[in-house]
Amino acid sequence: xxxxxxxxxxxxxxxxxxxxxxxxxxxxxxxxxxxxxxxxxxxxxxxxxxxxxxxxxxxxxxxxxxxxxxxxxxxxxxxxxxxxxxxxxxxxxxx
Numbered sequence: 001x002x003x004x005x006x007x008x009x010x011x012x013x014x015x016x017x018x019x020x021x022x023x024x025x026x027x028x029x030x031x032x033x034x035x036x037x038x039x040x041x042x043x044x045x046x047x048x049x050x051x052x053x054x055x056x057x058x059x060x061x062x063x064x065x066x067x068x069x070x071x072x073x074x075x076x077x078x079x080x081x082x083x084x085x086x087x088x089x090x091x092x093x094x095x
Contacts, residue, residue, distance in 0.1 A: 001041045002045060004037065004038070004041050005041035005042050005045065006038075008026065009031070009038055014026055014027075044058055
């Protein structure tokens with residue numbers, strides 16, 4: 001959000017559609033829309049910084065993936081007794 005806020009109004013800025021990287025969403029916006037988007041990002045960041053619960057307003061929890069345990073809403077390992085690095089399979093590794 002910070003990156004979009006700071007860069008959306010620049011002439012060379014691109015905002016690729018994750019579903020179609022050939023689609024540059026920034027090209028579909030008029031200059032005033034880019035400025036408006038920058039202002040909205042600024043307001044969202046400010047609201048979240050003022051009250052971290054506001055993040056749920058902008059990014060609601062997907063109930064399909066909601067956790068049911070005491071670690072609900074926290075990042076980390078699901079089982080604290082297991083310490084293992086996340087290693088991608090061979091087809092996802094670089095080099």
